[in-house]
Amino acid sequence: MHPRLALVLPFVALAIPAFADVTISHGYSTFGDLKYGPDFTHFDYANPDAPQGGTLSQRQLFGYDTFDSLNAFIIKGDSAPEVSVHLYDSLMVRANDEPDALYGLIAETIEYPEDLSYVTFNMRPEARFHDGEPVTAQDVVFTLNALRTEGHPLYRNRFADVLNVEAETDLRVRFDLAGNAGSGLLGAIAELPVLPEHFYDTVPFADSWMDTPLGSGAYELTNVNAPRTLTFCKHADYWAANLPVNVGRNNFDCFNYEYFADDTVGLEAFAAGEYHMRVEYRSSSWATGYDFPAARAGFVKQMLIPDGSPGSAQGIWLNMRNPVLQDIRVRQALDYAFNFEWTNETIFYGAYYRTDSFFENTDMQASGLPEGAELALLEEFRDQLPPEIFTEPAFVPNVSGNRPRDRAALRKAGELLDAAGWVVGDDGVRRNAAGEPMQLDFPDSSRGLERIMIPYTENLKALGIDVEFDIIDPSSWTQRRQAFDFDLSSTAWQVAVTPSTELRAFYGSAAADAEGSNNLTGIADPVVDALIERVVIAESREELNTTARALDRVLRSKHIWVPGWSIDNHRVAVWDIFGIPEEPAPYDFFRNMDFWWFDREKYDALVAQGALDPGL
Known part of the structure; x- marks a missing residue:
């Protein structure tokens, strides 16, 4: 019996053999048992006595610069x-304290057989849209079909294995x-936002x-005050307010989002109290930008949330897609030109x-030489993989010096470009045999x-590469990204x-030529495809980690990116x-904000x- 089966009952349905084992459960976990039983009252990380009211006013999510559309499910527009x-x-x-568990919201129960040939959701009759119409x-049928036929390519790939x-x-x-x-896939289906047909x-x-x-x-x-402000307030008669998954959640009366194209202006607005929470994406602002009166007085605090x-x-x-x-060798050279150590320090x-x-930062991250189950998996593809996959540790980027232009790294990059047939001419520009500049x-x-x-592109120019780093407006960049009109x-994914x-x-590979897809590099490789499918069908956490490590190792060997930087907290x-x-909860910081609440006493003290300003 598969370990994810939480409750197995004999069940008869027309489409499956009589007496087949079918799981009927209040929740679903990809691997292992559920933490919360069918009678749970709230998540452990929720405060069931959280006060209600107030507004959480914050900067726009994920650092987006602007918006011109309220349709969140297609590739058109921002x-x-x-x-x-x-x-x-x-x-x-x-559940934000389990790696892969979900519990019923619109669906009261989930049903699926051991062979995962189908999944059925039994929906709550009280579920309502905001206009009072039942969900x-x-x-649900409309939602899936619309997303797969007219939605963002991400949905077409994610739900390609739904036959009907x-x-x-x-x-x-x-x-x-x-x-x-x-x-x-069952979890991905369960997380579908249900749209009103x-x-x-x-x-x-x-x-x-x-x-x-x-x-x-x-x-x-x-x-809506496009492209500056969005405000969401509680629906007066929300149908699911008292369900266990929502106890201690949705405590604010409203969420307000302020958009700033210039983040310097955004930080100044925060310092002035025009909004009250921001996730800081710029290390320089975090290190030096919070020396303003309210912060010095202790009215504003900085937190590192793991x-x-x-x-x-x-x-x-x-x-x-660019030849x-x-x-x-060209891609390797571009990697050598980025000096992370100087960038990080300076x-x-x-x-x-x-x-x-x-x-990054998981047990799915490859390291050292492949061994054990990972090696055995890679052996299946040995004739399609470069020999160094088996003889060299998983690729890690070059460690550069503390000057912006690391001569040793640039020398290595130049050698790689020379070997690839891109030679520096008398004018300092690299050209191929046909005389075309890079x-x-x-x-x-x-x-x-x-x-x-700019320091990175200056290094590329020092190598003889004609590179143009250009800041364009967000709408133009969205259009170019969707058409893969960039090099x-x-x-960040x-x-x-x-x-x-x-x-x-x-x-x-299926996403490589799909306009607007997230396959930015255009990678289309049969081994990568095969390893992705092995990840998809993994039947245990151990198997998932092993297969993902093999995939990670192969992707890294292909040098499809110049690796950037990471931080393990918010x-x-x-x-x-x-x-x-x-x-x-340890997972999904942004969803965890749903469990914060407005502290009236603290607020009144700052107003006093x-x-x-009073008003919240």
Whole structure:
């Protein structure tokens, strides 16, 4: 019996043999038993007595610069990510203190056979959209079909193994799954945001728009001032307020988001009390930017909040759709040109460590030589892999000196470029045998990257490469990224604690030519594809770690990026007016903010001292 089966009962259905073992459960875990039983009252990290009220006002999520769309599910436009965070309930919701467990929200129970050939969700009859219409199985069917046909390519890859979805009744929806679809797919389906089919009778799903979306979650969108402000306030009659997964959650009356294209202005606004919480993405601001009166007086505090989720795969991604970058020696040379050590010391105030893995800070990160089960797995592909996979440790980037221009590293980069046929001419420009100069285009929309990337591009120019680093407006950058109209892109991906089908969207061949996909490098490799599928069908945490390490090792050997930098916590600054659980859950920091609360006494004390204006 598979270890994830929490409750196995004899069950008879038309589509499966009589007396087949079927799990019927209040929750689902990809591997192992569930922490919380069917009678749990709230998550351990929730405060069931948390006060209600107040507003959590913060800077925009994830450092986005702007938004011009409220449709969060397509590739068109710059959508506001906060919409998908607050508006839509899903069939099940993750527990932030378990790596891969979900518990029923819209769905009261989940059913699936041991062979995972299908999964069925039994939905709560009380579930309602904000307009009072019931959430039905037909809405779930609509959601999956719309996402797979007209949604972002990420959804097409993630749900490629769903063969069919059917509303068996108004409150029972069944997904038929391909063989070897993997246990992680059930969790991905359970997390689907359920969209209201009737809303899209008049609003086109595939278009970018600014209509107020209709959801079923605890909050509704109450104010939009594009591209500056979004406000979400509690729905007055939220149907799921008292479910165990929501006890101690959704404590604020409102969430308010302030967008700043210039983060220096954003920090000044925070210092003035115009908003009250910000996640700090710039190490220089964290080190030097909080020396303002409110911080010195103790009204504002800086916190380092650990996060057990995998570190971001942050770096400069190399678009191999450009023939110049198809030569691995060229890609290796671009890696040698980045001096992380000088950058970290001079620009980052020593805050980071170097990223070297696509599964950073996890047991899925490859190291040393392959051995044991990982070696046995790689042996299956030996004739398709370079020999150094078996004879050399997993690739780690070069360690440079404390000057911006590391001569030894640049000399090695030059040798690699020479060997690739790109030779420096009398004019100092590298050209190939046809006399064509090496030209690389490096667009971005973040002014904050200039101080990091200009020294890097200066090193590339010293090598004879004609590289243009250009800051463009966010909308233009979105369009170019979707069309893969770039050579280098500074981007960060973060995989799930238990990665699964989403890996296809980042590194799978099917995503390589899909416009707008997350496969920025255009990698299309049969061994990578095969290892991704092995990750998807892994039946234990040990097997997942082993297979992911093999995938990590192979990806790193291909030099598809210049590895960037990582940090193992979140830098959070707050005006001291919030209550935070004493033992926050280890996973998903942004979802954990749902369990904070407004502390009226602290707030009134700051108002009395003149530090904040009254009004919350």
